[in-house]
Structures are given as C-alpha cells and as structure tokens.
Amino acid sequence: MNESSALLTDRYELTMLQAALRSGAATRRSVFEVFTRRLPDGRRYGVLAGVGRVLDAVENFRFTTAQLDWLADQKVVDEATLEWLRDYRFSGDVRGYGEGEVYFPGSPLLVVEGSFAEAVLLETVILSILNYDSAIAAAASRMSAAAGGRPLIEMGARRAHERAAVAAARAAYVAGFGATSDLEAGFAYGIPTTGTAAHAFTLLHDTERDAFVAQVESMGRGTTLLVDTYDLGEAVKTAIDVAGPELGAVRIDSGDLTLLAHRVRRQLDDLGADKTRIVVTSDLDEYAIAALAAAPVDAYGVGTSLVTGSGQPTCSMVYKLVARAESADPDAPLVPVAKRSAGAKASRGGRKWAARRLDAEGVAEAEIVGTGPVPGELTDRLLHRDLVRGGEIVGREPLSAGRGRHLRSRAELPISATQLSRGEAVIPTEYLAFG
Amino acid sequence: MNESSALLTDRYELTMLQAALRSGAATRRSVFEVFTRRLPDGRRYGVLAGVGRVLDAVENFRFTTAQLDWLADQKVVDEATLEWLRDYRFSGDVRGYGEGEVYFPGSPLLVVEGSFAEAVLLETVILSILNYDSAIAAAASRMSAAAGGRPLIEMGARRAHERAAVAAARAAYVAGFGATSDLEAGFAYGIPTTGTAAHAFTLLHDTERDAFVAQVESMGRGTTLLVDTYDLGEAVKTAIDVAGPELGAVRIDSGDLTLLAHRVRRQLDDLGADKTRIVVTSDLDEYAIAALAAAPVDAYGVGTSLVTGSGQPTCSMVYKLVARAESADPDAPLVPVAKRSAGAKASRGGRKWAARRLDAEGVAEAEIVGTGPVPGELTDRLLHRDLVRGGEIVGREPLSAGRGRHLRSRAELPISATQLSRGEAVIPTEYLAFG
Incomplete structure (x- = not known):
C-alpha cells in the first residue's frame, strides 16, 4: 500500500x-x-x-x-x-x-x-x-523461544483486522517465525507463504480418500494432508495409502496434541513414513508450544494468540x-x-x-x-x-x-x-x- | 480504500x-x-x-x-x-x-x-x-450501556494497527459511541470526529496560560482545555480566567477521576462556569465508566480498552x-x-x-x-x-x-x-x- x-x-x-x-x-x-x-x-x-x-x-x-x-x-x-x-x-x-x-x-x-x-x-x-x-513481535519472540529450533508458521489472519494481519505476519517474521499463511504479507514484504487445505476440502469430496487423491494429484506428495476431519487413525492410513511414505506432512488441528502427535508418529513410522512430518495447529500459544517440546512435532502453526499479542x-x-x-x-x-x-x-x-x-x-x-x-x-x-x-x-x-x-x-x-x-x-x- | x-x-x-x-x-x-x-x-x-x-x-x-x-x-x-x-x-x-x-x-x-x-x-x-x-462492537456496547446517556468518544487509534483503528471507530459507532478522534474514520465513514489538544501543546508554550490563550483564540471559548499538565486546580482557574464561564469543557486525563471530577465540578461551579462540561479520558473501560456513574462527568473518552475489545x-x-x-x-x-x-x-x-x-x-x-x-x-x-x-x-x-x-x-x-x-x-x- x-x-x-x-x-x-x-x-x-x-x-x-x-x-x-x-x-x-x-x-x-x-x-x-x-x-x-x-x-x-x-x-x-x-x-x-x-x-x-x-x-x-x-x-x-x-x-x-x-x-x-x-x-x-x-x-x-x-x-x-x-x-x-x-x-x-x-x-x-x-x-x-x-x-x-x-x-x-x-x-x-x-x-x-x-x-x-x-x-x-x-x-x-x-x-x-x-x-x-x-x-x-513480543508474543512471537516468546513463541519462537519456546519452539526451540522447530519452525513456526503464522496463520492468524482470520482473527485480526485484515490489514493488521499483514503487519502481524511481518512482525512475527521479524521475531522468529519462518512463514505465514497470509498472501498479502508475501506480496508486500516477501515473507514465505504456506498452506495446503482446510476441513472444507475434505467435506467437499464424497470421501476423505477422494479429497486426499485430489490434493496429492494437484500439489504432489510433498504436500501436507489434514487428517482430523473424521477419524484420525483412518485418515493417516488413507493418507499414506494415497501418497506413499513420501508424504510431506500431516496436520492435526484439534484434540490433545501431545497424545495425538505420539500416536500419529508411531502410526506413520509403522507405515514406513518416518520422514513424514507432523504439523500441529490448534489454538497454540507459547505455553502450549513449550508443553509440546517433548512431543514428536515438527512444526507449529499459530493463529489467534499470535495476532492478539498472547494476552x-x-x-x-x-x-x-x-x-x-x-x-x-x-x-x-x-x-x-x-x-x-x-x-x-x-x-x-x-x-x-x-x-x-x-x-x-x-x-x-x-x-x-x-x-x-x-x-x-x-x-x-x-x-x-x-x-x-x-x-x-x-x-x-x-x-x-x-x-x-x-x-x-x-x-x-x-x-x-x-x-x-x-x-x-x-x-x-x-x-x-x-x- | x-x-x-x-x-x-x-x-x-x-x-x-x-x-x-x-x-x-x-x-x-x-x-x-x-x-x-x-x-x-x-x-x-x-x-x-x-x-x-x-x-x-x-x-x-x-x-x-x-x-x-x-x-x-x-x-x-x-x-x-x-x-x-x-x-x-x-x-x-x-x-x-x-x-x-x-x-x-x-x-x-x-x-x-x-x-x-x-x-x-x-x-x-x-x-x-x-x-x-x-x-x-461487543466492547463498545458494554461501554455504551455502562455510560447510560452520557456521550462516548472513541480515541484508541494509537493503540491499534492504523487501519484497524478506522474499523474500530466504525464498529464503536455502530454500538453506541457518538464520535471518534480518528480523522480517517470521519473521511471514510462520515463518523463525527472530535479533539482539541494534548499535553504537548501546553508544554510547547512558555506557560500554561499562553497555551490556553492560544487555544481559545484559535478554537473559541467552546473548546475543551486539558487541565492536568501541571497543577489541576491552578489550571482550572487559569482556564476560566482565560476563556470565561463560556468555556466548553475541561479534560482530565490522569489521577483518581471520581475524586477529581467532584473537585473540578465544585471549582467550576464556584467560578460561575456551571455550564462548562467535564470530559475524562484516562484508561477507561466499561467498569471504570460504570464506577463513574455518580461522578459529575459529562463525557468519556475511551482508547486502549475499546480498540482491544476490553480483554x-x-x-x-x-x-x-x-x-x-x-x-x-x-x-x-x-x-x-x-x-x-x-x-x-x-x-x-x-x-x-x-x-x-x-x-x-x-x-x-x-x-x-x-x-x-x-x-x-x-x-x-x-x-x-x-x-x-x-x-x-x-x-x-x-x-x-x-x-x-x-x-x-x-x-x-x-x-x-x-x-x-x-x-x-x-x-x-x-x-x-x-x-
């Protein structure tokens, strides 16, 4: 602007x-x-x-x-x-x-x-x-310190004024986040953008498998599949069935993330997908991030608490x-x-x-x-x-x-x-x- | 835009x-x-x-x-x-x-x-x-209910992203505020704007009297004089001395507002300025507004707590x-x-x-x-x-x-x-x- x-x-x-x-x-x-x-x-x-x-x-x-x-x-x-x-x-x-x-x-x-x-x-x-x-930036800095070396993705645009969201992505990037979901932040400031699919994409298709096939065909096996629309275990199985062990990542957006991350990691490893990463994105703040330090999580997506300065x-x-x-x-x-x-x-x-x-x-x-x-x-x-x-x-x-x-x-x-x-x-x- | x-x-x-x-x-x-x-x-x-x-x-x-x-x-x-x-x-x-x-x-x-x-x-x-x-709007509605019929002025622009501030002024107006300090909100949405002077204006001049004279000459006796830069009692006295009892309002921006509103009201009345209104503007939220219901306050200016949704x-x-x-x-x-x-x-x-x-x-x-x-x-x-x-x-x-x-x-x-x-x-x- x-x-x-x-x-x-x-x-x-x-x-x-x-x-x-x-x-x-x-x-x-x-x-x-x-x-x-x-x-x-x-x-x-x-x-x-x-x-x-x-x-x-x-x-x-x-x-x-x-x-x-x-x-x-x-x-x-x-x-x-x-x-x-x-x-x-x-x-x-x-x-x-x-x-x-x-x-x-x-x-x-x-x-x-x-x-x-x-x-x-x-x-x-x-x-x-x-x-x-x-x-x-102050909130982002606390989160990036809590995350240790794990990557952080800013995804709070929907919880902030639409232009404030762009500034938030910029400030988060300054204070240690690695990417944002906000396209305008990429366009205006050159911040790396990221994102693949929401629950709506799965619900749009007749089956979860149809949705995963469509996504993998469109974005390749390196994509991130969202696995908590219906049954998590079934979804992870379908995901690897569709994409193979080269699947880039799965995303968990609800539930007890520590528990689920361990369960999904085990399942992925059992399926031979030990390189497939786990991204978690459900109402995280710096405390939740710190609490997940020992869980097998590869990246955090943070929304509301980031764009509202974590209180x-x-x-x-x-x-x-x-x-x-x-x-x-x-x-x-x-x-x-x-x-x-x-x-x-x-x-x-x-x-x-x-x-x-x-x-x-x-x-x-x-x-x-x-x-x-x-x-x-x-x-x-x-x-x-x-x-x-x-x-x-x-x-x-x-x-x-x-x-x-x-x-x-x-x-x-x-x-x-x-x-x-x-x-x-x-x-x-x-x-x-x-x- | x-x-x-x-x-x-x-x-x-x-x-x-x-x-x-x-x-x-x-x-x-x-x-x-x-x-x-x-x-x-x-x-x-x-x-x-x-x-x-x-x-x-x-x-x-x-x-x-x-x-x-x-x-x-x-x-x-x-x-x-x-x-x-x-x-x-x-x-x-x-x-x-x-x-x-x-x-x-x-x-x-x-x-x-x-x-x-x-x-x-x-x-x-x-x-x-x-x-x-x-x-x-939710915060503004609580504040406007707490204020009863007294006017509320939105003045939080400096505490919010610069474009969010414009939207905040608009939302506050929908939910019962009467005016905003934000010029863009007036320009873009036709919301009434208001504002007169900050402490800097008093500090700029050699004396508080010089500042008040300058303001009254520029804006007329109907203006609002800010009276808490140095000594409140002295300032009120000078204000009426300079502007006469036709002075529009005085603004108090710090201290125990209930106590000070009573004191200033008494002083204004004693000086014959019983029509001069009292505007208060220091870190107000819906609770502080409600607590001032019995104080002789004529208008509230609200900043931070409004544009941050009061928590x-x-x-x-x-x-x-x-x-x-x-x-x-x-x-x-x-x-x-x-x-x-x-x-x-x-x-x-x-x-x-x-x-x-x-x-x-x-x-x-x-x-x-x-x-x-x-x-x-x-x-x-x-x-x-x-x-x-x-x-x-x-x-x-x-x-x-x-x-x-x-x-x-x-x-x-x-x-x-x-x-x-x-x-x-x-x-x-x-x-x-x-x-």
Missing part, C-alpha cells in the same frame, strides 16, 4: 497545529520521543517492530486534495492551516532503535526532531504502528514532547519539558540517547539512558540508528536485518529472559546525567 | 481451489456459514459489526495483474488456476444478520452460497473483518462448509456436511435460518436456528437479510441503520444482558428440525 497516511491521525494533532500556527509556537524546534513506562504485566522484555512501516508512513504522510477538501468541508481546521498542510512533508530527523531490537521501560525507542508543527502531526500513526507491531494486544508506548526551543529562533537552545501532574503519567524531559551494557561474558546487564552528549568513555553499545535525516528516509533495511538483530539482541539477554513465567524486566534501566 | 482485497487471504484457499478445479469438485454448489461456538468467557451477548465492510471486500475481491504475476512467480497455484482467478468475481448469494444485531453461540451470522470455488476464496477476509469489528480482542467466528451438492450438476441436491472428529470443533451441517423469539412483553427469550424451510407458523422475527444476490451487492445501508438496529436489539434482551458481571449467554440457542 502506498496511499496517504495523513488522515490516520487524531483530530487533535491538527487542531494543535492550527493553534500553534496562530500563537507562533508552531515553528519552535521540538523533540518528541516514543517510549513505554512499563512492559506488559509479567513480561521480561519488549521487542520493537514496525520501524520499516513507520518509515513508509512518514514518507506517505501527504494530504491529498480529496482529504484537504474534506478537512475544509468539515471545518476541522482553518484556511491558513489547510494551506500549511497542502505542502506538508516531514523535513526533520528521526533516530531510533533498530527493528527487532529488544527494549525495556524507558528505552527511547524513537526520537523525532523537527518544528513542533511537523513533528506533532506524526504522533498517531507512529504510535499505531509501533504499538501494534511490537505487541505481536497483550497492544503496547503502552507514548509519544511525548521532551524538549523544545525557547523561541522560534532556529538557534534557540532546547529546554527539557515534562508533564508534572500527580499520578503515574509523569515523564523525563530532555533528548535522550541509549546504550546496552554487557558484562564480560557478553550478557546484557543494563539499559543505559542518558541526556546530553554521549560520554566519551562509554563503551556500551549505542542503540540508536539514523532513520530519517532532513526529511530523507535513510534507515531502510531488508526485513532479514531486523530478523537477525532480534535473534542477536535476544541472545544477549540473561537466560531468564525467555522463561515463560511472569517476572520483572530482565535488566534494569539506568538513567545517566539527568539535570 | 477501494483497492483489491484478493490477497487478504490465506494461501490454502488458493491451493484448495487448484486441487478442486482439478478434481472437478470446484463447481459443486456449496453453502458456507459464519458462526461462533461460544461467546468470549463471561460475555452475555455478541454484537455483529463489519457487515458493510464485508460487502466492500466482496466487491473488491478481484485479482490485479501485479497480484497474478506474483502468484505465478511464487508458484502458489498453477496456470489453470491463475486463469480462473483472472476472471474471478463472486457470483453467488450472501444472506446474514444485519450490522449491529446481537448474536449468540450458533447464530448463523452469514450464509454464503455459490460454487465451492467462488465461496471458499472469501473465507479469510470475511472472518478477518467480522472477528475484529465484532470484538470491538477480548477477537471473536472466535469460523467459516464452515455446512452443505454442498452431491455432484457438479447445478440441480444436484445439497448434502449437509460437518466435521466429526473428537473434540470441541464439531459443527452442525445444513443451511440454516435464524429467528429471535420474544415473549409477550417483547423480551427476547431464545435464538431459534433451523434447517430446511422456515415453518409457516413461525411468528418469531427472522434475522437474515439479503446482502448479495447473484453477485450483486444488495444489502448496503447507512451506518445509522446498524446503529439503530443495535440499540433496538439490545433493548429487547433481558435486563441481565447489560450487567457487567460475568455470566452465560443471556438467551439460549434452540435448534429446530435438524435431521
């Missing part, structure tokens, strides 16, 4: 723009940051995903004539603001964590710098993308103004700012950098967040990459880069990171040099 | 198509139904939303040349199947519950009839839409083949079919109709689901509408129709339906005439 992202925006971004244009504050140089105050309950690390999609959204944040006409017609903003929006394109800078990177409370995930006017407009769409994609369908990332110029003068110094009201919503002012501190064994021991210049003696790994410079997208990378980054950064975490039990963030966030 | 929906589809729909084209079964007349086996834990009714979006998706389910080239390049299906897809458009019939209608386990929400080939392809995108939109971010709707012809002959009789394996996934075969039975006082007492012809003596309200006939979309209606239908059908339910406590489905589903 390459269409305008400009109206994927809360109305108040535009009304703030209008008021700031009028007050003259709109041109004050400003720094907004994306961060989260906490991880979801019990989670030990977060996983950033959606960075590439954010870059697309920034690039496509242009108002079309039809959109401007609608804004005028609805009197969302005044004429002067419409004129300003007509020429809008982001001309500032964005730095941030790389796609797939793990994160912790307070990690400055994205730092957006520009005039207030141009930076405030991006709030909603940036948060939409990062909050959803990172929720999926945490969004993150709590926010986009906050942390510093702004004293005046509209382009050389005016930046002043740190922060909400100060009572309650849990206070935040730390000032533009931030971040680094991950590793111990002598290369195990992460702290997330270091600082303001001001990075100390010259700092030996920790800095976490920000340049994403946008003077309005130009400079941070694009192939999805495989995010995939690799995720595996590396997760591997650096203390072992307890991938325990499924509830716990605190696996490393602390330490703040340096706050004034 | 008017672009192709054809790849928002699981790969196995296309591979089943290929195998069925080859076996000859593809042309068998088939009936698929969308239903759910259960409501989410503790919920007493479901709310169908997304019907209008399904009709758009059916209409836009055409493969573009670029999509076909990609399918060929990836060898997803063979040449004969690609040729078939090139001319695809759905030419069958769809009947179903109206948008906004309440539903129960087993309700046949959508009945899709056509050749196996043309009907199977629609599975994924139909389920994506209905499962997401109905999850949001139930998806429904468990499935799309199942329930009947298909004995042969490819267009006059061949339909045979009911159903998965029969062990476990909870068995289903009832046969094409279904549905009706709601009301008692003498007009209170719903049962969901009646039957196969075969509708009994002539049936006096219960039939629930299916024609949506697509011979491939032509005939069921479009304005969003206001779904909004009205939801209010009416919810009002018919027993009073316990809108209790927030956990419980069973508020009326039973009764099956008639299953052979």
